[in-house]
Amino acid sequence: MKFSTIGVVGAGNIGTGVVTDLVLHGINAVAVDISEAALRKAEAEVLKNIRFAPMFSRSLPRVSPEEAVRRMTFTRDLKDLAGCEMIIENVPERWETKRPIYEALDALMPPGVCFGANTSCLSITRIAAVTRRPEQVIGLHAMNPVHLKPTVEVIRGFHTADRTVELLQALFDQLHKQAIVVEDLPGFVSNRISHVFMNEAAFVLQDQVSTAEKIDQIFKQCFGHKMGPLETADLIGLDTVANSLDVLYESFHDPKYRCCPLLRKLVDAGHLGRKTGRGFHLYPNA
Numbered sequence: 001m002k003f004s005t006i007g008v009v010g011a012g013n014i015g016t017g018v019v020t021d022l023v024l025h026g027i028n029a030v031a032v033d034i035s036e037a038a039l040r041k042a043e044a045e046v047l048k049n050i051r052f053a054p055m056f057s058r059s060l061p062r063v064s065p066e067e068a069v070r071r072m073t074f075t076r077d078l079k080d081l082a083g084c085e086m087i088i089e090n091v092p093e094r095w096e097t098k099r100p101i102y103e104a105l106d107a108l109m110p111p112g113v114c115f116g117a118n119t120s121c122l123s124i125t126r127i128a129a130v131t132r133r134p135e136q137v138i139g140l141h142a143m144n145p146v147h148l149k150p151t152v153e154v155i156r157g158f159h160t161a162d163r164t165v166e167l168l169q170a171l172f173d174q175l176h177k178q179a180i181v182v183e184d185l186p187g188f189v190s191n192r193i194s195h196v197f198m199n200e201a202a203f204v205l206q207d208q209v210s211t212a213e214k215i216d217q218i219f220k221q222c223f224g225h226k227m228g229p230l231e232t233a234d235l236i237g238l239d240t241v242a243n244s245l246d247v248l249y250e251s252f253h254d255p256k257y258r259c260c261p262l263l264r265k266l267v268d269a270g271h272l273g274r275k276t277g278r279g280f281h282l283y284p285n286a
Contacts, residue, residue, distance in 0.1 A: 007084035011042035015090035017146025020049040030073045039074040088116040093243040106131040120191045121247040124157035134159035154179040186251035201229035202260035212280045230280035234273030
């Protein structure tokens with residue numbers, strides 16, 4: 001199956017990356033968000049991504065701004081998704097936010113449309129349970145920046161059908177991405193491991209063992225990581241990291257997922273990382 005139009009719910013960092021990836025590969029995107037300002041920012045960010053994409057990856061197609069604009073629709077009305085062949089949801093990692101969206105999508109979309117829950121922690125089985133199509137709900141954990149990452153963690157919920165996995169793989173084939181399919185427990189593979197890593201780095205900083213710069217430098221220079229743990233947290237968004245840790249702590253009741261007080265303090269201060277210009281590091285050009 002070849003997809004022509006995909007719905008994207010949530011126009012934050014990840015949703016913007018999803019729209020960018022779709023547009024670069026000739027697929028129309030209908031992006032929905034409750035905030036008009038978020039939609040305008042997302043459109044500008046997609047156009048910037050389109051312009052610079054060939055500089056970061058020679059394998060990405062070249063798309064003119066005019067062509068990109070023709071492939072994108074930005075709206076605040078979920079009803080504009082009615083003609084989409086699949087939905088990819090990217091709203092914040094809070095159950096009270098996601099649940100009503102899935103209930104609304106389930107009532108709106110035709111029975112054959114699958115829902116891809118772009119989440120790093122929440123149970124796909126739990127999300128699917130609020131719909132009348134649990135076999136057509138699947139998880140995907142796309143990493144930032146989405147259009148530059150060749151691989152996506154895909155999560156099979158308790159009821160997810162083989163056909164749904166195949167449809168998502170068909171979409172990824174169009175996007176020239178690989179899917180690594182894992183089973184459904186909160187945090188899956190990547191976040192159960194990476195968030196302990198980032199959280200412990202925050203504790204090391206809080207305990208004044210070292211500076212943020214030196215902590216990241218050790219992991220880049222000694223272990224060959226492209227980014228250090230605190231830089232990675234800044235890229236993801238410290239609010240997203242804290243929310244994910246809260247989900248993991250609530251799910252497993254394991255103290256290793258207790259959010260570092262310094263991380264929480266930065267979130268409360270509005271210092272969320274790259275997107276606000278300050279997190280564990282400063283980003284003066286953000």
